[in-house]
Amino acid sequence: MTGLRFGAFLPPIHPLGESPTWWLRHDLDLMAHLDRLGFDEAWIGEHHSTGRDIIASPEIFIAAAAERTSRIRLGTGMTSITYHHPLWVADRMVMLDHLTRGRVMFGVGPGSLPADVAMIGMTPTQSRELLETHLDVIQRLLAGESVTATVGSHTLVDATLQLRPFTEPCFEIAVAATSSPTGARLAGSRGVSLISLGATMTKGGFDALAYHWGIATERAAHAGRPAPDRSTWRLVTEVHVAETREQAYRDVEFGLRDWLEHLQENAAVPGLTLPSGSTRELIDFVNESGMGAIGTADDVRRQIQRMVDQSGGFGTVLLLAHDWADPTAAWRSWELIARQVAPHFQGPGKTHAQSSRDARARILARREEASVAASAAVEHMTRKYADEVAGRA
Numbered sequence: 001m002t003g004l005r006f007g008a009f010l011p012p013i014h015p016l017g018e019s020p021t022w023w024l025r026h027d028l029d030l031m032a033h034l035d036r037l038g039f040d041e042a043w044i045g046e047h048h049s050t051g052r053d054i055i056a057s058p059e060i061f062i063a064a065a066a067e068r069t070s071r072i073r074l075g076t077g078m079t080s081i082t083y084h085h086p087l088w089v090a091d092r093m094v095m096l097d098h099l100t101r102g103r104v105m106f107g108v109g110p111g112s113l114p115a116d117v118a119m120i121g122m123t124p125t126q127s128r129e130l131l132e133t134h135l136d137v138i139q140r141l142l143a144g145e146s147v148t149a150t151v152g153s154h155t156l157v158d159a160t161l162q163l164r165p166f167t168e169p170c171f172e173i174a175v176a177a178t179s180s181p182t183g184a185r186l187a188g189s190r191g192v193s194l195i196s197l198g199a200t201m202t203k204g205g206f207d208a209l210a211y212h213w214g215i216a217t218e219r220a221a222h223a224g225r226p227a228p229d230r231s232t233w234r235l236v237t238e239v240h241v242a243e244t245r246e247q248a249y250r251d252v253e254f255g256l257r258d259w260l261e262h263l264q265e266n267a268a269v270p271g272l273t274l275p276s277g278s279t280r281e282l283i284d285f286v287n288e289s290g291m292g293a294i295g296t297a298d299d300v301r302r303q304i305q306r307m308v309d310q311s312g313g314f315g316t317v318l319l320l321a322h323d324w325a326d327p328t329a330a331w332r333s334w335e336l337i338a339r340q341v342a343p344h345f346q347g348p349g350k351t352h353a354q355s356s357r358d359a360r361a362r363i364l365a366r367r368e369e370a371s372v373a374a375s376a377a378v379e380h381m382t383r384k385y386a387d388e389v390a391g392r393a
Contacts, residue, residue, distance in 0.1 A: 003346035004304070005316040006337070007041035008034055009077055009197075009236050013052050013262055014323060015255065020054045026327060027055070028065055033331065035069035037338040043077025043107055043195070043318065049115035050266050059092050066100045075105030077195070078176045082110055082130040083120060085154045086137040087147075090161055094142070097166040104167075107195060108135055109176035109183070113266060128182050135175070135190060142170050174234065177212055184212040188219025193232040195318070209235070209311040231315035235307055238292035238320045241336040242329070245295040251325035251333075252294055253279055256286075259322055294324070297340035304345060317345075 010030070014023040034042055044061050047053030055061050058076040065074055081089055096104045110127040111117050117127050133151045140147050146160045165171055174193035177183025187194035194216055196209065216228050242248035257279055264272050275281045286292045293303035304317055325333065347355060363370075 005040040006342045007318045008321045009043045009318040010321040011045040031065040032068040035072040041073040043075040046080050073103045076107045078107040078109035080111035081108045081134045082127045086134050087159045090138045090141040094163050094165050097171050102167045105172045107174045181215050184215035185219050188216035189223045191225050195234040197236050230313045233314040234316040234318050235314050236318045239300045240294045240324050241333045248295050251329040254326045256324045300341050
C-alpha cells in the first residue's frame, strides 16, 4: 500500500444548552476548513434522540457541505439503513452522487444509539439482523435491478431507480464495525469497505482489529469473493494536538469529561469504563489505554503508528471530530495534524516528511563540494568579465 489517507468522522456530539443552529454552521465551516487543509474525506453521522448528536440527515448536511468544498470526499457515517425505506435511501444517494459529481461515499450501519432504535419500536438486535437484508436490496437497486421484496416493515414492488449513479459503476459503499462482528461479516460477504468505529474506543476494540479483518477475509472467501483490500479499511481514533502537552491538557479542560460521559451514557460502548477522578486522570486514561492521544504531534504520530502495527495495515485513519477543546483550539489541532502528523504517513515508499529530510541531508552531505563549486563559478565569471574589459581596451 501507499501512504495513509487522512479524514474526519463527525458524529457530531455538541454541548447541551447551546445553539444547535450555531453548531451546525460550525460543522459546515469545519468541512471547508478540512478541505483547505488537504484532508481526503469526512464522514457525517445520523442520530435522532440525545439532543447533542444533532445531525439527523447526513445526506442533507453533505449537500450543503459539498457547495462549500471542492475536493474532499463526503460520506454518510453512517446512514442507519434499517430505519428507512431502502428504495428512498438508494434514490437519495444517487442524487447526492450527481450533486457532488462523484465525491459522495455511502456508509451504512444499524444505528449506534439505543434510544434512536427504541423510538421506532425496534431493538438493537433486530436492527442488526435487518442490516444485511436492507443492504442487499440497496445494492441490487444501485446495480440497476428491479426489486420486489418485503424488508422489515417496508415493501418494494417492481422498484427501480430513476437515475444511474454519477460514479461508474457505483460510489463506494462502506459498513460500520464496532465491537460485534456484524460489520466485518458484511464487509466480506457483500464486497464493501469496512470502517472500524470502535477501533481504539476500548482495549477490547483495539485488540480485536486483526480479528475483525480476519472475519472480513473469511466471509469474502466463503462468498466466493476476492480477498478484501486493506487500502479500503478505515480506522477511527480520537486525538487533540497542541504545540505542547501542557497546552493540549489545558485545551481539553473545556469538554473532555462531558464528551466522554455522554459517550458512556448514550452510545452504549461495551467495555468503556471511565475513571471518576480529575480531568488529568481522564487524559491519562485516553493516552494510556490507547483510546486516543492528547498531546503533541509526536504523541499522535505514535498513536497512529500503534494502530498500523496492531491492525497489520489499513488505508485511512479517521480522526473523530469532537468538542474536547473549544472551537478555536480544535481548529488549531486540525491544522497541526495536517502540517505535522499526516506528512509522516503519506506518500508512496518514503513519507512526505522523510523525503524533505532526505533532501536536506543530501544538501548537507555535499555542502563543502557545493561551496567550492560556487566559489569557482564566481571566480570564473570574474576572470571572464576582466578579459572582456581588457579585450575592448
